[in-house]
Amino acid sequence: MLNSGLTRRAFIGSGAAAALATRLFAAPDGATTPNPELEKLGAAALREATKLKASYADIRIIRYRQQFLTVRLNPERGTGKILEVPVVSDGGSFGFGVRVIVDGAWGFAASPLVTQEEIARMIGEAVAVARANAAIRSKPLELAPVPVYRTRWQTPHERDPFAVPLEEKLDLIRTAAAEVKKEKGVFSSNCILSFRSEDKYFASSVGSSIQQLNLQTYGMVNATATDFKRGISKSRRYQPQQVTAGYEYVPLMNLVENAQRIRTEVIEHLNAPPVTPGKKDLVLMPSHLWLTIHESIGHSTELDRALGYEANFAGTSFLTTDKMGSLRVGSDLMNIWGDRTTDRGLATTGYDDDGVKATKFPIIEKGIFKHYQTIRDQAHLIGEHESRGCCYADNWASVPFQRMPNVWLEPGKSGTNLEDLISGVEDGILIDGDGSFSIDQQRYNFQFGGDAFWEIKHGKKQGMVSRVAYQSRTTDFWQSLDQIAGPSYWQQWGAPNDGKGEPEQINSVSHGCSPARFRQVNVIQTD
Amino acid sequence: MLTKEQAQKIIAKALSFSTFPECDISLNSSERAFIRFALNDVTTSGFTVEQSLSISSVRDGQSGSTRVDEFDDDALREAVKRSEQLAMIAPPNPERVPPLEKQKYPDFENYAASTAGARNQAMIPHIRAIIDGAKANKLVAAGFFERSAETAAVANKQGNFGYGRATDAGLSATLRNAAGTSSGWASQPAVLIETIDGAAVAKTAIDKCLRWKEPRRLDPGKYTVILEPTATGDLVQMMGFGMQARAAEEGRSFLSKPGGGTMAGEKLFPEFVTLRSDPFNRLYSSLPWGGGGGFGFGGGGGGGGLPAEPITWIENGVVKNLFYDRYWAAKAGKQPTPFPNRLVLEGGGKSLDQLIAGVDRGLLVTRFWYIRVVNPRSMQVTGLTRDGVFLIEQGKLSAPVMNFRFNQSPVEMLKNTVAMGTPIRVRGGEGQGMIAPAMVVKDFSFTSISDAV
Numbered sequence: 010m011l012n013s014g015l016t017r018r019a020f021i022g023s024g025a026a027a028a029l030a031t032r033l034f035a036a037p038d039g040a041t042t043p044n045p046e047l048e049k050l051g052a053a054a055l056r057e058a059t060k061l062k063a064s065y066a067d068i069r070i071i072r073y074r075q076q077f078l079t080v081r082l083n084p085e086r087g088t089g090k091i092l093e094v095p096v097v098s099d100g101g102s103f104g105f106g107v108r109v110i111v112d113g114a115w116g117f118a119a120s121p122l123v124t125q126e127e128i129a130r131m132i133g134e135a136v137a138v139a140r141a142n143a144a145i146r147s148k149p150l151e152l153a154p155v156p157v158y159r160t161r162w163q164t165p166h167e168r169d170p171f172a173v174p175l176e177e178k179l180d181l182i183r184t185a186a187a188e189v190k191k192e193k194g195v196f197s198s199n200c201i202l203s204f205r206s207e208d209k210y211f212a213s214s215v216g217s218s219i220q221q222l223n224l225q226t227y228g229m230v231n232a233t234a235t236d237f238k239r240g241i242s243k244s245r246r247y248q249p250q251q252v253t254a255g256y257e258y259v260p261l262m263n264l265v266e267n268a269q270r271i272r273t274e275v276i277e278h279l280n281a282p283p284v285t286p287g288k289k290d291l292v293l294m295p296s297h298l299w300l301t302i303h304e305s306i307g308h309s310t311e312l313d314r315a316l317g318y319e320a321n322f323a324g325t326s327f328l329t330t331d332k333m334g335s336l337r338v339g340s341d342l343m344n345i346w347g348d349r350t351t352d353r354g355l356a357t358t359g360y361d362d363d364g365v366k367a368t369k370f371p372i373i374e375k376g377i378f379k380h381y382q383t384i385r386d387q388a389h390l391i392g393e394h395e396s397r398g399c400c401y402a403d404n405w406a407s408v409p410f411q412r413m414p415n416v417w418l419e420p421g422k423s424g425t426n427l428e429d430l431i432s433g434v435e436d437g438i439l440i441d442g443d444g445s446f447s448i449d450q451q452r453y454n455f456q457f458g459g460d461a462f463w464e465i466k467h468g469k470k471q472g473m474v475s476r477v478a479y480q481s482r483t484t485d486f487w488q489s490l491d492q493i494a495g496p497s498y499w500q501q502w503g504a505p506n507d508g509k510g511e512p513e514q515i516n517s518v519s520h521g522c523s524p525a526r527f528r529q530v531n532v533i534q535t536d
Numbered sequence: 537m538l539t540k541e542q543a544q545k546i547i548a549k550a551l552s553f554s555t556f557p558e559c560d561i562s563l564n565s566s567e568r569a570f571i572r573f574a575l576n577d578v579t580t581s582g583f584t585v586e587q588s589l590s591i592s593s594v595r596d597g598q599s600g601s602t603r604v605d606e607f608d609d610d611a612l613r614e615a616v617k618r619s620e621q622l623a624m625i626a627p628p629n630p631e632r633v634p635p636l637e638k639q640k641y642p643d644f645e646n647y648a649a650s651t652a653g654a655r656n657q658a659m660i661p662h663i664r665a666i667i668d669g670a671k672a673n674k675l676v677a678a679g680f681f682e683r684s685a686e687t688a689a690v691a692n693k694q695g696n697f698g699y700g701r702a703t704d705a706g707l708s709a710t711l712r713n714a715a716g717t718s719s720g721w722a723s724q725p726a727v728l729i730e731t732i733d734g735a736a737v738a739k740t741a742i743d744k745c746l747r748w749k750e751p752r753r754l755d756p757g758k759y760t761v762i763l764e765p766t767a768t769g770d771l772v773q774m775m776g777f778g779m780q781a782r783a784a785e786e787g788r789s790f791l792s793k794p795g796g797g798t799m800a801g802e803k804l805f806p807e808f809v810t811l812r813s814d815p816f817n818r819l820y821s822s823l824p825w826g827g828g829g830g831f832g833f834g835g836g837g838g839g840g841g842l843p844a845e846p847i848t849w850i851e852n853g854v855v856k857n858l859f860y861d862r863y864w865a866a867k868a869g870k871q872p873t874p875f876p877n878r879l880v881l882e883g884g885g886k887s888l889d890q891l892i893a894g895v896d897r898g899l900l901v902t903r904f905w906y907i908r909v910v911n912p913r914s915m916q917v918t919g920l921t922r923d924g925v926f927l928i929e930q931g932k933l934s935a936p937v938m939n940f941r942f943n944q945s946p947v948e949m950l951k952n953t954v955a956m957g958t959p960i961r962v963r964g965g966e967g968q969g970m971i972a973p974a975m976v977v978k979d980f981s982f983t984s985i986s987d988a989v
Contacts, residue, residue, distance in 0.1 A: 085630070086785070086867040097626040099618065100603030102588070117582035121605045134583045141656035142571065142578040145664055175625045183627070196786065235787040240794040242787050242913050318574045320678035321710040321721075322965060324905075324988070329716070406584040447906040447941070449920045449988035454941055456918050456984075458910060478910065478918075480941065480984050511572055511680040533983065535943065536916035 029123065030072045030103050034208035036222065042159055043210055043220035051212025053125045054107055057132040058214065063109035063139075065152060066132070067213035069362065070105040070123060071405040075205045076171060080182045082190045083197035091190065093183065097175070104405040107131050111139035113149025115386075119406040153388040153396045155215055155365050162359025163222035165352075166255025170204035170226055173256045178202050181264060182230075188268035189232045194276045196235045196242075200264060203227040204256075205505075217364040225355065225505065225517060227251045228262045232275040243475065245275035246442060246460050248296065251503050251519070252353040274461055274473070281473035284462065288529045290437035291479060292430045297459050298418070299502035299520035300443040305483040306338070306345055307416040307520065308509075309452035310372050311399075312381035316390060318411075323509045324450025327483065328378055330391055336378045339487030344419035345373035347382055349398055354415035355503045355517035356401075362409035363400040370397050372416060376487070384411045403514040410510055417501065417521035421493030430492050430526045437465040438477060438532060443502075445478065456480045458535065476535045489528040498523040537652075538565040538587070540699040543689040546607050550591065551693055553616040556623065558594035558635045559693045560841075563587075566686040569655050574678035576667045581656060593619040594635075597628035633862040641698040641824040641843050644816055651703040651729040652685035659683070659707075662734025666709045669738035675745055677738075679709035683729050688823050690841045698841070700823035705729040706963060709737050710923065711745040712989070718936075719989050720744025721902060721923035723766065725963040727821045744902060744924040751936040752927065753985060760898035761980040762891050762928065768881065769962040769972035770904040771917070771946040775811065776876035778915050778947070779849050781858035781868065790915045790947045791855060798858060805853040805950050810882040813874055815844040819961040819971055820878050840875075847874050850950075883956040883973025891957055891976055893931040898976070900926040900933060903964050904942075915945045920986050922965070939989075940982035952978045 033047050042048075051068050058066030076099045085092050105128060106119035116139025118131040182200035189198035207223040228249045235242040247270070249262035293301065308326070313319055315326040328336065349356050349367035360366055363385040371379050383393060384400040401412040431439065442460025449455070458478045464471040503519030538546070547561050565587040572579045592601040593616065600622025604615040659681040670677035683705040691697045708723035722740035726732050763771075784791035784798040791799045815822035826844040840861075848856045857873060865872040892900065907919035918941065925937045955976040963969030 080627070083786075086782075086864070092630040093627060094631045095599075095627045095629055096601075097599070097622050098601035098603075099622055100590070100601070102603070102605050104586075104605065106584075114578060115580055117580065117584075119582070119584040119586075121585065121587055138569075138581050138583055138656055141660060142581050145573075145578050145660055145667065147577050175622070179625070179627065233788075237787050237792075237796050238794065240787070240792060240913070316575065317676060317678060317712070318579055320574060320676075320712060320719075321572075321680055321708060325712075325716065327987070406586050408580045408582050410580060445908045445910045445918060447908045447918045447920070449939065449941070449986040450905055450922055451988035453988050454920065454939075454984060454986035456941060456943075476911075482987070512568070512570060512682060531984075533943070536911040536914040536945070 034072055041161055043161060043218050047210040047220060048212065048218050050125060050128060051210065051218060054128045054132055055212060055214050057129045058109050061132065061136045063111050063136060065110040065214050066108065067211065067364065068105060068107045068128065069405060070210040072101065072103045072208040073206065074101040074171065075203070077203045078178050078182060079199060079201045080186045081197060081199040082186050106402065106405045106407065107135050108409065109135045109139055110150055111136050112143035114139045114142040114146040115150065116142065117408045150386050151389050152385040153394060155363065155385060155396065157216040158360060158364065158366065159218045161220045164224040164253045166224055166257065168256040170224065170256040171206065185230045185264040185268040188265055189230060189272045192272035192276060194234050195232050195272055197233045198231065200230040201228060211360065211362065211364055213364050215364060219360045219364060221359050223358055224253060224255055226254050226256065226258050227505065228259065228264055230264050230268045230271065232271050234275045234279040236279055241279060243275060243278040245271040245278055247271050248442065250501055251355060251505060253355055253357050254353050277473045278461060278475060281475040283476040283534050284438065284474045284532060286532055286534045289532045290434040291527045291530050292434060292437060292439040292465065292524060293527065294441045294524050295500040295522045296442050296502050297440045298522045298525055300446055301457055302416060302418055302520040302522060303518065304446060304448045305452055305455055305486065306373065307413045307518070309483065310381055311411055311413065312383045312387050312391065313411040315381060316387065319509065322511050327451045327453050332378055333381065333391065334379060337376050338373055338378050338484055339376040340490045341375045342421065342490055342493055343373050343376045343487055346370065346417055347372050347397065347414045348417060349414040351415050351417065351521065354501060354519040355505065356413065356415045356519060361398045361400040362402050363396055365396045365398040365400065368398045382411060382414060387411065401516060403516060407514050412509065412516040413507060413518045415519045420496040420499045420523040423495045425492065425495040427494055427498065427524050430494060430524055431465055431470055432468040433492065433526065434465040435467060438474065439463045439465055439470060453482050455483065477532060478535050479530045479532050481530050486527060486530065489530065490525055491528055492526040494523040537567055537685060537687045538563065543687065543699055544697065546589070547689060547691045549609060550589065550612045550616055551691070553613045554593065554693055556593045556595040556620050559616065560592040560635065561691045562590045563689040564686060566684060568682065568684045570680065570682035571656055571659050571663060572680050573663055573667065576670055576677050583655070589615065591615055591619045593623050594632065595623060597632055598623045598626050599629050599632060600626055631863045633866065635692050635694045636696045636841050638695045639698065639843055644824055645701060646727055646818055646821040647701040648703045648728045651683050651705050651727065654683050654729045658729065662707055662732060665734040666738040669742050670711055673742050673746065675711045675713055675742060677709055677711050679707065681707045690825055696841065698825050702821040702823055703727060704821055705732060707732050707734060707737055709741045711741040713745060717989055718745050718748050719923050720748060723963055725961055725969060727819065748924045748936040751938045753938050756940060756982045756984050758979045758981055760895055760976065760978050762895060762898060762900045762976050763974060764888065764902050765960050765972045765974050766903040766962040766964045767901045768975050769970045770907060770964040771949060772881050772972055773879060773967050773970045774907065774917060775946050776879055779859045779876045781860045782864045784858060788913060790913065791858065799855050800858055801855060803854045805850060806953060807853050808884060808956060809850055809853050809950050809953065810848065811850040812846060812848045812880045813876055813878050814846045814880045815878045816846060817878065817880060817971065822878055826874050842872060845874055849876060877968065879970035881959060881970065881972045883959040886955060886957050888957055888974050891955055891974055892928055892933065894955060895928045895976060896930060898928045899937060900928055905965055907966060910943060915947050916943060917945065918943045939986040941984045941986055942981055943983045944981045949977050949980065954978055
């Protein structure tokens with residue numbers, strides 16, 4: 010059998026241009042500064058920008074790789090024989106994007122041809138864009154100061170996921186999918202492993218030159234059960250925490266063990282009675298609460314939204330700038346951080362796409378809104394003198410703008426456990442995993458489903474219920490927070506596909522938390 | 537962007553490196569120019585060039601896929617080799633379909649050179665019209681103007697080859713008052729950039745914003761609603777995903793019949809409901825393929841790449857066709873169908889004013905936002921109204937109303953539709969949009985109030 014060791018280096022070593030990428034992004038032992046060839050390309054870009062009278066310029070040269078492996082088990086139409094359907098893909102992308110400020114306006118251009126000539130041509134295009142826009146620019150841009158860095162950074166990892174043989178990965182997902190399907194009542198199952206790398210070089214006219222490697226590792230196993238007579242179909246998913254890490258994280262996912270659990274739970278979900286709607290206490294697990302934090306707090310504390318930059322698409326925010334430092338969002342227990350340094354967080358990195366070093370800062374302290382997420386061209390608009398390092402673009406062909414850092418909720422007191430939360434509930438629901446989600450354009454009114462729901466009666470967890478969603482208002486909800494489990498329960502879930510901006514871009518972000526209890530939330534019964 | 541000859545050359549080169557019996561290729565190149573504005577000022581703006589080549593190699597049922605955006609000989613050779621290496625490791629795919637034979641693609645193109653060549657100078661006068669309109673009314677404008685052009689090719693080792701070009705443009709604007717207590721929105725998608733009218737977009741959005749002042753709080757509940765065309769499109773476009781024969785047969789769709797089977801052939805909707813896919817409608821700019829699977833691209837697996845063609849999904853209220861990809865069609869003994877996109881919901885002939893005049897008490901909805909599926913089986917979705925809700929009393933708009941959250945299936949909504957206006961092309965905040973009319977719907981389910989503006 011062919012050795013499938015298509016390592017990251019071998020992969021990016023293909024082709025002439027790709028051979029260039031291999032050289033550019035190679036990581037020789039002990040190197041602390043970027044590859045000299047990258048620095049040469051960066052310097053060429055900045056020289057051209059200066060020649061064309063740009064007051065600021067930066068370039069990002071990026072190589073992505075994404076490996077996606079999945080196996081689905083389902084009955085064949087007509088025979089009922091179980092088929093194993095695989096998808097194996099492994100692709101990449103390599104290109105650059107340049108930003109300039111000319112006559113006080115931004116210009117941006119991008120191309121997949123990484124040569125000095127094309128970089129110079131695209132600097133010219135970006136300058137043309139900026140000049141055209143300057144005609145309707147009313148105020149010149151202002152950038153917060155940033156220190157100069159010349160460095161390398163990479164996601165801490167022990168095992169390059171792309172160096173692990175495909176056979177090992179396929180064996181794992183085939184085993185996990187088969188474990189789910191061992192339960193006769195399961196109609197179909199599937200399991201996924203996915204790995205993404207982002208080799209990125211950044212150079213700016215400030216003088217910074219930064220080379221980084223960001224690595225992401227994902228997995229998932231899913232079960233679907235169908236009752237044809239009753240016309241009901243339910244699923245149950247195990248979504249391990251999605252992380253920035255190497256392959257060393259995969260064994261920690263325990264995909265097979267969790268496959269055994271969800272095959273039982275999907276049948277219980279299929280047969281679970283519908284919830285009785287009404288005001289109930291909620292105990293929300295980290296696998297669920299991350300998304301509520303993301304939508305209600307993560308997005309509402311983005312400065313670009315609060316100022317109106319997103320008004321035409323994602324929306325604005327109920328947290329207008331006059332409320333910074335004073336508005337009570339939640340109960341005293343609520344302490345929320347913006348943090349691009351947290352271990353394994355999806356938004357964790359060394360430096361942002363403005364060249365600002367990753368930071369950690371308080372967003373909510375004891376329930377009071379304290380700080381926004383900011384980038385260099387917006388900090389001064391709220392009287393701040395430095396960026397909080399939240400600039401990101403999802404592709405070399407995308408314009409960097411303000412994106413969410415990891416936004417996480419501090420755990421409760423040591424020793425507070427999940428049972429303490431449940432025992433204090435007379436009539437409530439425990440929710441695990443995320444489901445449907447929707448929130449208005451100012452982040453007031455939201456509705457969340459979940460992946461699995463258990464009734465809590467008289468302080469005890471009961472059997473599963475189905476068709477659950479809760480609706481609330483952000484400040485009402487967070488002010489009803491009355492207990493959080495301790496640090497040993499703190500976990501970090503997230504998503505790689507947070508959408509924002511026009512043209513729309515995605516962002517990877519994590520939201521750590523411990524299980525938490527919310528009082529008297531409006532629970533509805535869905536279809 | 538790549539010409540047909542350039543595409544042919546790159547594909548021929550890639551195929552020359554193939555050592556497997558099957559090799560599917562899909563090649564794309566695109567250019568995009570865009571301007572974003574907010575706070576009555578331009579914010580970000582760019583010009584981007586992208587290209588990519590997807591390769592899927594198959595031997596003995598084993599399939600591997602890769603993607604590159606470098607097209608020199610070495611890169612192509614290595615990419616083909618990589619897809620073959622992946623295939624050798626992948627387990628055989630029992631749902632694989634045979635490669636397409638040579639296809640005859642329709643000789644259809646709706647490519648606008650004016651759109652493909654437009655840069656910021658062509659877009660700025662329209663943005664200026666919006667910003668000037670905002671300032672004249674003491675409002676604050678935000679919005680987005682984008683034009684895109686693409687060329688694409690599909691090919692395989694069996695000699696199939698197709699090439700197509702498409703262009704599109706769109707301008708949208710949100711006008712808010714300085715206090716942030718009122719908001720209006722308008723949008724115009726168009727294949728021909730010269731038909732986009734910034735002043736008209738501004739007028740509609742400004743008018744909405746000025747009228748939607750101090751909205752009243754109404755109780756949530758079931759209301760007769762008039763959905764403006766964008767609001768109709770926001771919800772009906774989601775039905776495309778619900779038309780899959782496989783999901784229906786496997787009990788996962790609103791078209792699943794209790795006990796087994798599908799609702800094909802059954803009359804589920806009023807007589808006047810007809811939903812079609814029409815890639816040749818001049819309001820769209822489509823590539824000449826789109827049938828047979830996946831999302832219309834040629835690469836393996838889904839078995840796509842069949843010629844584009846119009847198809848009717850719901851005809852006079854009857855479920856006429858379901859979506860069959862090539863694999864499921866072969867299993868079911870059916871012909872594969874185009875994917876349900878480029879949707880057109882046929883309408884009646886009434887103007888929006890006439891529809892309003894026919895409603896005694898109801899709500900006029902400008903558009904919806906953050907729509908997500910709650911139950912895929914019933915297609916129940918949740919979301920919110922946005923940028924203008926108005927009470928209708930005795931055939932007239934009587935008062936602005938606060939936004940609502942809804943929980944509603946577009947399937948039930950179409951069943952409860954009582955009248956329709958003239959269809960136009962629309963694109964809301966999410967999804968690709970469609971060609972949709974305004975419509976009057978009974979018993980639309982609003983479940984809570986939103987404070988959002």
